[in-house]
Amino acid sequence: MNQPTLLTLLEAQPDAYVSGEEISRQLGVSRTAIWKQVRKLEAEGYVIEAVPRLGYRLKERPSRLTEPELRAKLQTRVLGRHLLLKAVVASTQNEIRQLAEEGAPEGTLVIAEQQEKGRGRMGRSWLSPPGKGVYMSLLLRPDVPLPLAPQLTLMSAVALCRALTRVTGLAIGIKWPNDLLVEGRKISGILLESAAEDERIRYVVVGLGIAVNLDEADYSEELRARAVSLKMAAGRAFDRAALIGEVLLEFERLYAVYKEQGFEPIRTLWEANAVTLNKTVTLHTAQGPFDGIPRELDASGGLRVELPGGGWRTVYSAEVGDAAPL
Amino acid sequence: MNQPTLLTLLEAQPDAYVSGEEISRQLGVSRTAIWKQVRKLEAEGYVIEAVPRLGYRLKERPSRLTEPELRAKLQTRVLGRHLLLKAVVASTQNEIRQLAEEGAPEGTLVIAEQQEKGRGRMGRSWLSPPGKGVYMSLLLRPDVPLPLAPQLTLMSAVALCRALTRVTGLAIGIKWPNDLLVEGRKISGILLESAAEDERIRYVVVGLGIAVNLDEADYSEELRARAVSLKMAAGRAFDRAALIGEVLLEFERLYAVYKEQGFEPIRTLWEANAVTLNKTVTLHTAQGPFDGIPRELDASGGLRVELPGGGWRTVYSAEVGDAAPL
CATH class of the missing domain: 3.30.930.10 (Bira Bifunctional Protein; Domain 2)
Known part of the structure; x- marks a missing residue:
């Protein structure tokens, strides 16, 4: 699914040189195009060693995302x-x-x-x-x-x-x-x-x-x-x-x-x-807190909660906390 | 519920003068304060006639909302x-x-x-x-x-x-x-x-x-x-x-x-x-059009539509048009 890039090729062989010929073949681009891509990576903070006849090697990568x-x-x-x-x-x-x-x-x-x-x-x-x-x-x-x-x-x-x-x-x-x-x-x-x-x-x-x-x-x-x-x-x-x-x-x-x-x-x-289901929790809603046992989601995504005295309540908006110890 | 304002007092008697004394009493403000409010209304485009001893009269009002x-x-x-x-x-x-x-x-x-x-x-x-x-x-x-x-x-x-x-x-x-x-x-x-x-x-x-x-x-x-x-x-x-x-x-x-x-x-x-209920209409939804008879709203506000072949469908998003004539 993923196209190879110069970076993935260099990263695949961290300790070796990858020849320009090999890169050119795998990426389907000219040697000049490779050189331009090397420059681009260097501008991003990568350090790339280029040795004549051997090829390219990734020496350092920036710590930030690039x-x-x-x-x-x-x-x-x-x-x-x-x-x-x-x-x-x-x-x-x-x-x-x-x-x-x-x-x-x-x-x-x-x-x-x-x-x-x-x-x-x-x-x-x-x-x-x-x-x-x-x-x-x-x-x-x-x-x-x-x-x-x-x-x-x-x-x-x-x-x-x-x-x-x-x-x-x-x-x-x-x-x-x-x-x-x-x-x-x-x-x-x-x-x-x-x-x-x-x-x-x-x-x-x-x-x-x-x-x-x-x-x-x-x-x-x-x-x-x-x-x-x-x-x-x-x-x-x-x-x-x-x-x-x-x-x-x-x-x-x-x-x-x-x-x-x-x-x-x-x-x-x-x-x-889920770790919220089938145990007693306190649900903090805009209308106040209540205790119950969340059992499942309903078809629209609400949380169906079994109430201690029997019956059910479905909540769409609440913070879940541990039930207060008795 | 509504506080009287200088404008409501003047509008209440479109053909007469309202004395400064009367306005002062009803609004509970000084004569100087009234004069300031008159200026404010004039700045909004109202034309207010002020005649010594008679008081104030609203002559013209701007056609735009103020x-x-x-x-x-x-x-x-x-x-x-x-x-x-x-x-x-x-x-x-x-x-x-x-x-x-x-x-x-x-x-x-x-x-x-x-x-x-x-x-x-x-x-x-x-x-x-x-x-x-x-x-x-x-x-x-x-x-x-x-x-x-x-x-x-x-x-x-x-x-x-x-x-x-x-x-x-x-x-x-x-x-x-x-x-x-x-x-x-x-x-x-x-x-x-x-x-x-x-x-x-x-x-x-x-x-x-x-x-x-x-x-x-x-x-x-x-x-x-x-x-x-x-x-x-x-x-x-x-x-x-x-x-x-x-x-x-x-x-x-x-x-x-x-x-x-x-x-x-x-x-x-x-x-x-509603004028949409209890007659056959075409409902144009994102999934395509269908005919049916809207009968009622459900508890969350969806439209419950009875289908020609029996059964029901609830829609939340649709354009309602007249059903195509047979």
Whole structure:
């Protein structure tokens, strides 16, 4: 699915020289074109050694994400193909909403190395130190009526959960509606913002924040109890570009399933990965808190909660907490 | 409910002088303060005659809407209290969305004398000649989960229908979801745009376009078959400021009912005023057209349609047209 690029060829043989002839053959371009691409990578911060007769070797790569690297790791057809990589933004959500209003196409992706005002659910801030996390926002233009928008929130959680599980091998669970947890601590945040005209969705922007390579020192004392990075949980660092590639690929697959088959398969996957079901929790709603046992999702994506005294209540908007001990 | 203003006092006696003493007593302000208010009205385009010993008389009023006039006609507690009156805008919806993003409070109202890019449903343009229509957008910040947003669309139609019926005495029917018709021709358009964060609505802006005093010459040949103004239908012109006051009052009442009692009473009122129910129509959806007989709304605001071969289908997004004749 993926076209080879100069970068992927050099990365495939990190300790050897790749001849110009070989590169020329594999990429189907002239020697002069290769030289231009080498210059481009150097401008991005890569250090490439060129030795006459031997060829090229990748000596150093920049620690920040680069566009050539990201493009080399993209395996999608649509998502991320229109790519904007920024050093610092206030928030990737604000950036992409602006682009959405200007008519940017589905699949447009904004990635930032650092967010100065990273936002999470309910206007909370999202820890976004430079170079260690993934902060990105994806533009979708689904042909889905507005009442079904919460299904996209749940689909996003499933996509991120499956991709991160595959990459890291960690046991990752979904807390309703879309937080991902490792051993009860949060590793990522998802925020969907939608704009609608009457009952038609104009666009949805999916904000994804993933704590990839953050270290213990990046967290405040208070956050440490509730949040953890993939690196801290798995005991090793992860290639952020490869991880982004996996997340987008899984997202594109599930989005296609959703568009073709509707919410039913997504619901099944969500329930299979959820850690919120079948135990007593407190649900904090705008109308106040109540205790109950979430049992399943309904067809539109609401959470069906069994009440202690019998009966059921379906919630669309709530924060889930542990039930208060008796 | 309404505080008297200098304008309401002068308008109450169009052919007589109102003494400064009387005004001073009724408004509870000094003679100097009255003089300042007279100056303010004059700056708005009013012509006020001041005769020593007799007092003040309103000689002429501007043909455009003025803020003092609108404030004099407002009977609401919240809606329209934060008021922006513009001569020309691209679209009142764009103006108010900007204000909403900047944190404007619920009830903020933008009214324009003229729209250069008035927008209707599905990106269609909306005829907005200067001085003859009402083009306004209202900001709501309802504490309602996103899946219920279509209920606000239906509530808006009911509010506008009831207010216009009361003011004009015309027989006005609602075409699903929110067009208002007089004898099959459209007199107003409603466009709700909502912004949400996950399953929480951040804000909804309600665009209301009302063809109040448009004349036949304002319509193209093609539009004349499908649209009509209140003036053309009723055979008399209407005071736009008074009409705006009535619409906002009815809107505020129904919004309070909705917040206290939910959608059920709104559904009853919508069905009572609908012209779309119980006859065969063609529903044009994104998945293609189909024929059926709309029978009622469901609890979330979807339209329940009985199919010719038996069975039911609920639609959230469709254009309703007459069924093709056999």
